[in-house]
Amino acid sequence: MSTFAVQLYLSAISKTLESLETNSESQKKLKEKLLAANSDLDIFHAITEAKSAGLNDEFDVLAYYIRESYPSGQAARVLTRKGLGAKPPFLNIDENQVPTVPVQEVIEKVEQQQVAQEADQPLPVTFEKSSITAKDCFEMMYPMATYQVSNKTAGELFGATLSANRVVPVRHYPDDTPQIVLDAIPEIDPDYTFEDDIHDVLNVFLGPQGRVFNTYGPMGCGKSELFTQVCARMRIPLFEIHCTKETKPTKMIGKAIPLILNGGITYAYELGPVLLAYRYNGVCNADEIDMLEPQHANVLHRPMEAKPIPITELQTLMKPGPDFRFVCTSNTSLSGDNSGSFSGTKRQNAAFRSRIESTKKGYLPVWKEYQLLLKRAPKLNPAAAPTPEVAKGLKKLGVAMCEFAEATRVAYTSGAISTVMTTRQMKWWGVRTEQNFKLEGKVHVTDALMVTLINSVPKRSISATGTSQKDETEELLKMWEIYCPSNLTAQYRDLQAQKAKKISEDTKNWNDFKTIP
Numbered sequence: 001m002s003t004f005a006v007q008l009y010l011s012a013i014s015k016t017l018e019s020l021e022t023n024s025e026s027q028k029k030l031k032e033k034l035l036a037a038n039s040d041l042d043i044f045h046a047i048t049e050a051k052s053a054g055l056n057d058e059f060d061v062l063a064y065y066i067r068e069s070y071p072s073g074q075a076a077r078v079l080t081r082k083g084l085g086a087k088p089p090f091l092n093i094d095e096n097q098v099p100t101v102p103v104q105e106v107i108e109k110v111e112q113q114q115v116a117q118e119a120d121q122p123l124p125v126t127f128e129k130s131s132i133t134a135k136d137c138f139e140m141m142y143p144m145a146t147y148q149v150s151n152k153t154a155g156e157l158f159g160a161t162l163s164a165n166r167v168v169p170v171r172h173y174p175d176d177t178p179q180i181v182l183d184a185i186p187e188i189d190p191d192y193t194f195e196d197d198i199h200d201v202l203n204v205f206l207g208p209q210g211r212v213f214n215t216y217g218p219m220g221c222g223k224s225e226l227f228t229q230v231c232a233r234m235r236i237p238l239f240e241i242h243c244t245k246e247t248k249p250t251k252m253i254g255k256a257i258p259l260i261l262n263g264g265i266t267y268a269y270e271l272g273p274v275l276l277a278y279r280y281n282g283v284c285n286a287d288e289i290d291m292l293e294p295q296h297a298n299v300l301h302r303p304m305e306a307k308p309i310p311i312t313e314l315q316t317l318m319k320p321g322p323d324f325r326f327v328c329t330s331n332t333s334l335s336g337d338n339s340g341s342f343s344g345t346k347r348q349n350a351a352f353r354s355r356i357e358s359t360k361k362g363y364l365p366v367w368k369e370y371q372l373l374l375k376r377a378p379k380l381n382p383a384a385a386p387t388p389e390v391a392k393g394l395k396k397l398g399v400a401m402c403e404f405a406e407a408t409r410v411a412y413t414s415g416a417i418s419t420v421m422t423t424r425q426m427k428w429w430g431v432r433t434e435q436n437f438k439l440e441g442k443v444h445v446t447d448a449l450m451v452t453l454i455n456s457v458p459k460r461s462i463s464a465t466g467t468s469q470k471d472e473t474e475e476l477l478k479m480w481e482i483y484c485p486s487n488l489t490a491q492y493r494d495l496q497a498q499k500a501k502k503i504s505e506d507t508k509n510w511n512d513f514k515t516i517p
Contacts, residue, residue: 171236218420247291408479
């Protein structure tokens with residue numbers, strides 16, 4: 001929870017104070033502290049002091065408003081867990097008229113805090129005096145989460161054919177679960193197609209801790225999505241490390257945020273993806289782990305083996321939950337890139353690689369990709385066609401698109417071209433083709449291909465010797481001509497020629513216009 005989240009409570013608290021007598025010094029001091037508060041920790045500090053000073057009624061009122069005005073906040077959850085914050089019997093107010101809070105204002109402040117933290121310039125929170133410890137801050141920021149499980153089969157969850165009766169637990173979280181956990185559970189993509197590698201993933205998820213599973217392969221083949229969709233169906237929170245050469249240990253593990261308490265420095269601790277997965281029995285996915293600098297990758301040795309990680313600021317060893325798992329994805333096998341296609345990837349050292357089990361993931365078989373295409377672009381489905389003739393044409397079109405995608409991969413593997421149609425691009429090609437059906441002056445499928453793939457390739461590829469090779473855009477168009485039905489590429493070329501002619505005529509007219517006195 002952001003240190004600025006207290007703003008969510010202030011409107012409710014100020015209205016409460018208006019109805020309280022503020023004659024005593026303790027009450028005046030409480031009101032001053034609340035109105036000057038700029039963090040949720042300030043609120044807890046003020047409440048604690050009020051109760052210590054004998055202001056039990058004020059404490060009860062404030063606790064009630066905190067719970068009612070922002071029930072999903074971390075402070076409200078702490079009060080709920082301790083059985084505090086019920087409506088005081090002396091408080092005469094309709095429960096349906098609890099003050100609302102300025103959510104948009106707080107979102108902006110939270111974004112400011114996040115920007116500061118991304119710049120490694122955390123904003124310290126200052127207290128005059130407090131009995132709050134670093135561990136108190138930690139418990140309030142990251143309350144524990146519980147869940148129950150029900151069992152389903154691998155066949156039900158993933159459409160698995162191998163070991164279809166394998167029992168797979170699915171989590172169910174109660175309503176008071178911390179929002180950080182619920183937000184980390186991915187959404188289910190009903191169109192995702194699982195292959196036999198689902199069983200390798202389940203072996204890690206359901207097996208003993210300390211096993212790391214890496215899936216590597218070409219771009220856009222669904223490596224990250226495999227783990228995402230397994231977590232979505234099993235309702236497991238997924239915390240991702242998006243690896244780059246700039247990724248430092250603090251981004252992966254966590255970092256301390258300084259707090260000035262009792263005239264000295266103490267720390268709250270902001271958990272990174274690894275420790276969030278530790279805390280909440282989640283999965284940590286190091287995405288594109290071969291982009292990490294080897295000296296920074298070494299800090300992942302302990303989480304890879306599910307060993308406790310020391311947090312000096314909290315004076316504790318943080319142990320992983322029993323269901324914590326560590327997985328990763330990469331474009332290479334972590335031994336370096338010999339193809340020249342994945343610049344920036346690093347060769348990881350042997351000690352690092354020895355902790356990892358790997359499997360290579362490729363693109364979907366052409367018949368499965370055709371089914372995926374129809375799910376993403378249902379108007380290409382022959383079954384939905386109004387006439388048999390249209391159905392025949394749609395079938396030829398869909399088959400041609402999938403065959404072309406497969407051909408680019410074969411040509412890419414052989415080194416003939418430097419560009420490949422990925423599964424990700426295939427889905428968007430289908431969607432854009434479907435959208436183009438209603439547009440005049442467009443050859444729907446070829447125009448969509450240009451936008452989805454061809455316009456982004458280099459005009460001329462360069463060989464390893466530095467010499468210029470063939471025009472790759474032209475090569476891809478010629479390849480598409482082989483598969484596309486009804487000479488759609490010729491139509492596309494004719495339209496492009498007409499556009500070029502029109503532009504030439506308009507340019508000539510403009511030049512003539514400029515020369516007229």
